[in-house]
Amino acid sequence: xxxxxxxxxxxxxxxxxxxxxxxxxxxxxxxxxxxxxxxxxxxxxxxxxxxxxxxxxxxxxxxxxxxxxxxxxxxxxxxxxxxxxxxxxxxxxxxxxxxxxxxxxxxxxxxxxxxxxxxxxxxxxxxxxxxxxxxxxxxxxxxxxxxxxxxxxxxxxxxxxxxxxxxxxxxxxxxxxxxxxxxxxxxxxxxxxxxxxxxxxxxxxxxxxxxxxxxxxxxxxxxxxxxxxxxxxxxxxxxxxxxxxxxxxxxxxxxxxxxxxxxxxxxxxxxxxxxxxxxxxxxxxxxxxxxxxxxxxxxxxxxxxxxxxxxxxxxxxxxxxxxxxxxxxxxxxxxxxxxxxxxxxxxxxxxxxxxxxxxxxxxxxxxxxxxxxxxxxxxxxxxxxxxxxxxxxxxxxxxxxxxxxxxxxxxxxxxxxxxxxxxxxxxxxxxxxxxxxxxxxxxxxxxxxxxxxxxxxxxxxxxxxxxxxxxxxxxxxxxxxxxxxxxxxxxxxxxxxxxxxxxxxxxxxxxxxxxxxxxxxxxxxxxxxxxxxxxxxxxxxxxxxxxxxxxxxxxxxxxxxxxxxxxxxxxxxxxxxxxxxxxxxxxxxxxxxxxxxxxxxxxxxxxxxxxxxxxxxxxxxxxxxxxxxxxxxxxxxxxxxxxxxxxxxxxxxxxxxxxxxxxxxxxxxxxxxxxxxxxxxxxxxxxxxxxxxxxxxxxxx
Amino acid sequence: xxxxxxxxxxxxxxxxxxxxxxxxxxxxxxxxxxxxxxxxxxxxxxxxxxxxxxxxxxxxxxxxxxxxxxxxxxxxxxxxxxxxxxxxxxxxxxxxxxxxxxxxxxxxxxxxxxxxxxxxxxxxxxxxxxxxxxxxxxxxxxxxxxxxxxxxxxx
Numbered sequence: 134x135x136x137x138x139x140x141x142x143x144x145x146x147x148x149x150x151x152x153x154x155x156x157x158x159x160x161x162x163x164x165x166x167x168x169x170x171x172x173x174x175x176x177x178x179x180x181x182x183x184x185x186x187x188x189x190x191x192x193x194x195x196x197x198x199x200x201x202x203x204x205x206x207x208x209x210x211x212x213x214x215x216x217x218x219x220x221x222x223x224x225x226x227x228x229x230x231x232x233x234x235x236x237x238x239x240x241x242x243x244x245x246x247x248x249x250x251x252x253x254x255x256x257x258x259x260x261x262x263x264x265x266x267x268x269x270x271x272x273x274x275x276x277x278x279x280x281x282x283x284x285x286x287x288x289x290x291x292x293x294x295x296x297x298x299x300x301x302x303x304x305x306x307x308x309x310x311x312x313x314x315x316x317x318x319x320x321x322x323x324x325x326x327x328x329x330x331x332x333x334x335x336x337x338x339x340x341x342x343x344x345x346x347x348x349x350x351x352x353x354x355x356x357x358x359x360x361x362x363x364x365x366x367x368x369x370x371x372x373x374x375x376x377x378x379x380x381x382x383x384x385x386x387x388x389x390x391x392x393x394x395x396x397x398x399x400x401x402x403x404x405x406x407x408x409x410x411x412x413x414x415x416x417x418x419x420x421x422x423x424x425x426x427x428x429x430x431x432x433x434x435x436x437x438x439x440x441x442x443x444x445x446x447x448x449x450x451x452x453x454x455x456x457x458x459x460x461x462x463x464x465x466x467x468x469x470x471x472x473x474x475x476x477x478x479x480x481x482x483x484x485x486x487x488x489x490x491x492x493x494x495x496x497x498x499x500x501x502x503x504x505x506x507x508x509x510x511x512x513x514x515x516x517x518x519x520x521x522x523x524x525x526x527x528x529x530x531x532x533x534x535x536x537x538x539x540x541x542x543x544x545x546x547x548x549x550x551x552x553x554x555x556x557x558x559x560x561x562x563x564x565x566x567x568x569x570x571x572x573x574x575x576x577x578x579x580x581x582x583x584x585x586x587x588x589x590x591x592x593x594x595x596x597x598x599x600x601x602x603x604x605x606x607x608x609x610x611x612x613x614x615x616x617x618x619x620x621x622x623x624x625x626x627x628x629x630x631x632x633x634x635x636x637x638x639x640x641x642x643x644x645x646x647x648x649x650x651x652x653x654x655x656x657x658x659x660x661x662x663x664x665x666x667x668x669x670x671x672x673x674x675x676x677x678x679x680x681x682x683x684x685x686x687x688x689x690x691x692x693x694x695x696x697x698x699x700x701x702x703x704x705x706x707x708x709x710x711x712x713x714x715x716x717x718x719x720x721x722x723x724x725x726x727x728x729x730x731x732x733x734x735x736x737x738x739x740x741x742x743x744x745x746x747x748x749x750x751x752x753x754x755x756x757x758x759x760x761x762x763x764x765x766x767x768x769x770x771x772x773x774x775x776x777x778x779x780x781x782x783x784x785x786x787x788x789x790x791x792x793x794x795x796x797x798x799x800x801x802x803x804x805x806x807x808x809x810x811x812x813x814x815x816x817x818x819x820x821x822x823x824x825x826x827x828x829x830x831x832x833x834x
Numbered sequence: 835x836x837x838x839x840x841x842x843x844x845x846x847x848x849x850x851x852x853x854x855x856x857x858x859x860x861x862x863x864x865x866x867x868x869x870x871x872x873x874x875x876x877x878x879x880x881x882x883x884x885x886x887x888x889x890x891x892x893x894x895x896x897x898x899x900x901x902x903x904x905x906x907x908x909x910x911x912x913x914x915x916x917x918x919x920x921x922x923x924x925x926x927x928x929x930x931x932x933x934x935x936x937x938x939x940x941x942x943x944x945x946x947x948x949x950x951x952x953x954x955x956x957x958x959x960x961x962x963x964x965x966x967x968x969x970x971x972x973x974x975x976x977x978x979x980x981x982x983x984x985x986x987x988x989x
Contacts, residue, residue, distance in 0.1 A: 472894065761880040801896045824890070826879065
């Protein structure tokens with residue numbers, strides 16, 4: 134067997150552990166005495182080490198081992214958490230992430246030993262121990278660790294149970310002559326035979342993989358002779374949460390136990406020595422409750438007696454991991470289904486309702502329509518991912534920035550549970566990161582300036598996400614000095630971005646929008662954090678590519694807010710179908726405000742451009758037939774059909790020949806070959822197989 | 835000896851689809867051909883290159899369609915009953931449709947019948963060689979070059 138098939142699990146879990154380490158370290162930095170956090174960190178580091186070791190990533194194992202040593206001493210209260218230590222630990226995490234990246238990319242951890250970090254740990258360890266020994270002179274007894282203290286009563290109860298367990302454990306095996314022979318032979322060589330029962334955590338999803346890793350771990354200390362159930366059954370996951378093996382080994386019992394416990398998600402290991410007369414073996418069982426909380430002891434006891442009827446089984450998260458490609462396939466099929474459904478709708482004879490046959494046909498079509506819409510919504514829901522997976526790395530980033538910039542700041546996040554389509558989630562990380570860096574670097578003032586301005590010394594950055602209709606809004610707000618409109622104006626004039634005349638008439642909001650133009654940075658000091666002028670325009674382009682929008686509001690002296698709006702989904706949208714000449718176009722419903730019939734006589738001219746005055750608002754008109762070079766358009770009638778679209782505060786009236794109606798459309802790309810003007814955001818297939826292009830209203834406003 | 839020759843020729847033979855564009859016959863390597871469909875309604879894409887007539891729907895997939903006549907600098911197409919769209923799928927790239935006047939036949943060409951050192955035609959790089967077969971000469975199309983952005987050099 135080969136470990137590569139478990140690589141995926143390894144990568145997933147390592148990511149989870151690293152994320153949890155990052156989060157817990159942040160907590161630890163603030164509350165250096167938080168026992169629970171220290172234990173949590175220790176557990177995560179320990180599992181990481183075990184996993185890396187099993188997969189054969191020696192450098193990663195070495196580094197985690199040294200980290201674990203540090204945590205061990207902290208846990209035993211032999212040394213204190215210092216800020217240099219936390220910095221070192223963060224560097225260690227970064228190095229681990231680097232290993233993981235290497236593994237993801239080329240199945241190899243790379244050759245960086247990160248010796249400097251390891252040295253740092255060792256130095257800290259020595260310094261910490263030397264300094265700490267004067268302090269609380271607590272005995273190094275393992276009982277000092279709070280987790281075990283808490284678990285003690287339960288463990289004691291369990292210990293009683295294990296007496297019987299061991300007997301039962303030994304009785305559960307009947308060794309064949311041949312196997313007895315092997316054990317005897319091994320014993321002649323100075324080895325010992327053991328029966329080991331491995332209990333896997335009942336939250337474990339891939340039991341077979343765990344079992345495999347356990348077997349791998351056993352291989353490092355001894356040899357497996359037999360397993361119950363047999364190897365094939367274990368591989369097929371035909372066991373509950375425990376299985377037993379007969380092992381011969383030169384190692385001591387606790388060493389074997391420790392080797393197996395290194396595999397993550399192993400709850401406990403029971404082990405018993407097989408002596409010559411097998412039936413009257415000496416009992417030497419042990420129970421390890423290292424990984425689980427207080428309840429584990431009793432739970433294990435219950436489980437070993439009657440594995441199938443575990444009474445207090447915790448509520449397991451009923452979820453399945455699905456390859457995203459499979460979901461994409463499903464999504465494509467749903468898209469096809471909707472196209473087919475639209476086809477049926479378009480041939481259903483709307484004007485023949487009276488005919489009984491036709492009306493029942495229409496009923497069925499409507500039924501089908503309902504179902505497809507529901508399926509679509511369900512599939513969309515499956516593809517939704519909480520935004521948490523993107524934003525959870527930001528607290529760490531802000532902490533690092535705070536150190537680097539020597540500004541005190543704190544990040545407050547809310548609405549992490551807000552969900553977005555996976556395709557959006559994948560893309561939104563970088564723009565958000567950029568805006569946050571901007572807020573930290575340019576938005577917030579230095580500590581002294583803040584005190585001078587009468588603000589709290591610690592700057593605050595707020596990241597909040599929430600759903601608003603068919604959009605998800607993400608706001609990044611800081612309480613810094615805000616955007617100095619005059620400064621931006623001066624800069625724009627200096628760069629020739631705007632003319633002095635324009636500067637006179639521009640509103641503050643329009644001037645702030647200049648920040649989103651390419652190569653525009655007002656930072657006086659260029660740092661490597663932000664301010665190279667390749668910033669906000671990239672953010673804007675990226676977000677607009679996702680079908681979203683970004684705007685900035687700022688009050689001088691009080692701070693700025695960046696508001697990002699993103700569509701919930703990308704693949705299927707509601708749209709208004711319109712006619713231009715002989716062609717059909719789709720306009721996304723999300724950008725449409727109203728539809729108006731305007732007499733030609735109402736058209737006014739401002740600076741030679743056509744506008745209309747609609748209920749007090751002056752709206753520029755866009756002749757779509759001209760812009761899109763549509764032949765045979767009939768727009769010179771007495772009255773015009775105008776679709777009013779909006780982007781932010783701006784509006785435009787798109788003149789179309791005729792309206793067809795609302796339609797749920799599947800967005801498809803028109804490929805890279807055709808030189809696409811930005812006006813066309815894609816295409817869709819109509820019910821009759823015809824193609825309609827989708828207009829991007831944002832580019833027309 | 836005769837047997838040997840037979841074996842050799844079947845091994846080194848490439849099949850080409852013979853198509854007519856203007857008054858010339860071209861061959862397109864059959865491995866690139868995904869499908870051949872009759873002329874159908876093409877949805878125009880505004881502001882596209884002139885040789886891209888638009889997009890068509892082939893079994894739910896949206897495929898851009900280009901006119902080889904326009905690309906080669908000939909008169910624009912006059913669609914007839916014989917006009918076909920060849921769906922060509924180059925390696926590692928999305929499919930694209932070629933409008934041709936007519937699809938004639940499948941031609942087997944042995945390696946020794948292909949003259950690669952050819953810059954005799956005014957389309958220059960669109961041609962990868964000239965094949966000799968029983969009914970005359972046939973220009974072998976360099977599909978990758980046709981799809982890439984360049985306009986016909988001769989115009």
